[in-house]
Amino acid sequence: MVANHFRSIMPNIDGPTFLKRKLIVHAILSIIWYGVEIWASSCNKKNINLITATLRPLKRSLSSAYKTVSNNVLNVITDIPPTDLLIERKLRTIRKQEDRLEIEIDINKRWNDRWTEEGLQNKDKWIHKILPSLQPWIERTHGDVDFYLTQFFSGHGSFNSYLSRFKLVPSPLCPLCLSAPDTPEHTFFGCTHIGEDKKDLETKLHIKISPNNIVKIMLESQENWNLIQTYITKTLKRKITLNNTTKSNHSSTPSVAAGEKSPNRDDSGTIRADMQP
Numbered sequence: 001m002v003a004n005h006f007r008s009i010m011p012n013i014d015g016p017t018f019l020k021r022k023l024i025v026h027a028i029l030s031i032i033w034y035g036v037e038i039w040a041s042s043c044n045k046k047n048i049n050l051i052t053a054t055l056r057p058l059k060r061s062l063s064s065a066y067k068t069v070s071n072n073v074l075n076v077i078t079d080i081p082p083t084d085l086l087i088e089r090k091l092r093t094i095r096k097q098e099d100r101l102e103i104e105i106d107i108n109k110r111w112n113d114r115w116t117e118e119g120l121q122n123k124d125k126w127i128h129k130i131l132p133s134l135q136p137w138i139e140r141t142h143g144d145v146d147f148y149l150t151q152f153f154s155g156h157g158s159f160n161s162y163l164s165r166f167k168l169v170p171s172p173l174c175p176l177c178l179s180a181p182d183t184p185e186h187t188f189f190g191c192t193h194i195g196e197d198k199k200d201l202e203t204k205l206h207i208k209i210s211p212n213n214i215v216k217i218m219l220e221s222q223e224n225w226n227l228i229q230t231y232i233t234k235t236l237k238r239k240i241t242l243n244n245t246t247k248s249n250h251s252s253t254p255s256v257a258a259g260e261k262s263p264n265r266d267d268s269g270t271i272r273a274d275m276q277p
Contacts, residue, residue: 012064018144021062025078028058033090040087052083064147066156072115073124073154076134077145081111108138126155126184130211137215142222148233155184158239175242185211187235194235201231 016024032054043051052071059074060067075082081089089107092098112134119128130153131137151157160182164172174182176193187194189211202208204227205217218225 012147015064018062018146025058025062036087036090037094040091043087048083048087051087055080055083063145063150065150065154069150069154069156070124072118073127075111076115076127076131076137077150077153079138081107082114085111108135112138124155127153129185130215136219140219143218143225146229146233148236149229151236152184152188152232158236158243159184159187160243163243169243175239182239187239188214188232197231197234201227 015021032051039047056071056074059065059071059078059080060069062080063069063074063077065074065077069077072082074080080086085107089103092103093100115128115134116132118124119132145153148157151159156162160169160175161172163169169175172181174180174186174191174193177191179192180186180190189198189209198209205224207213207217209217209228214228218228
């Protein structure tokens, strides 16, 4: 209940910075941790799922994620481990029987092992392609996410291959080139209409970008992170504007499939960047 109330002060656009969002989330977590040494001992799978459901709106608010993003991906984007590991880390820290750094290393290693296993099972394929190992991501010393970067990492956002599943756009094809399915990989690495922007970015970075190296490049420096973030934001804003213009010209197109909920739209069916996902 508290988590849902706090979401109203954390809109996707022009809301608190990532750091301030993080402070709010950790303030709410302190409420959840009350009496953890007592209730954690009887925490079964059902209870862990309940806590996960409680934490989910917090993670979505922190990352500005679409409502269809999986819990595993939300964990990564927000730097919050899976619920069972999160509880274990809190308990071990409270008991003070181990060095805090040793606890972090152990928890992060097990989290990374799970992530690798999930990648082998072809879950959340896109983010596993650009982030096959969590270790460098977890250990980074810079880089905050926002509404646009979360779309890039999750693959859930202003991509017609995704939006067409909800009948929010008439076609899964790229709205810019109309020649290929509009996936994250096509949007940022393959579309001819963003070729000049991509070439300009690569000139500034002194390296060609690809799904296999883009996160590594982002993590090398704050400057690289900012350059790539600007490129991603500019590209997605351009697509959002184009899709909304197209939608207004085809007002007879259904806004959402029967029985499905839109991932991110207002009452008119217009895809909006400034609303809660």
